[in-house]
Amino acid sequence: MHEVALVADLVEVASARSGGAPVGVVRVRYATTIPEDVLRQAFEMLAADGPLAGAALEAEPFEIRLDCPCGFSGALGHDDMVGTSIAVCPSCGDVSTPPRTAEIELLEVRAA
Numbered sequence: 001m002h003e004v005a006l007v008a009d010l011v012e013v014a015s016a017r018s019g020g021a022p023v024g025v026v027r028v029r030y031a032t033t034i035p036e037d038v039l040r041q042a043f044e045m046l047a048a049d050g051p052l053a054g055a056a057l058e059a060e061p062f063e064i065r066l067d068c069p070c071g072f073s074g075a076l077g078h079d080d081m082v083g084t085s086i087a088v089c090p091s092c093g094d095v096s097t098p099p100r101t102a103e104i105e106l107l108e109v110r111a112a
């Protein structure tokens with residue numbers, strides 16, 4: 001699951017930003033191509049050691065949209081993505097590359 005790798009990067013960046021001090025809240029934006037429970041489970045698992053242990057994850061979802069030549073225009077879900085960069089149109093099954101957007105964006109690291 002590529003989500004775990006994304007969250008591992010997130011935890012690393014957030015830890016570095018905290019400078020080793022205990023963190024109370026980590027605020028992120030995440031694409032709805034990532035199921036929220038997967039995001040939270042991965043965060044809890046990966047943040048268990050280090051300054052992020054016990055930190056609350058505040059996650060704000062956003063949509064990655066696809067405009068397909070077949071006429072489909074809408075948000076992509078987890079099942080419509082293959083890896084991080086290939087989208088499968090839910091309407092016609094065409095494979096395309098959606099605009100590259102970071103699926104997880106770190107917004108804020110708040111001290112405990």
Ligand SMILES: [Zn+2]
Binds near residue numbers: 071093
């Ligand atoms: Zn299509």
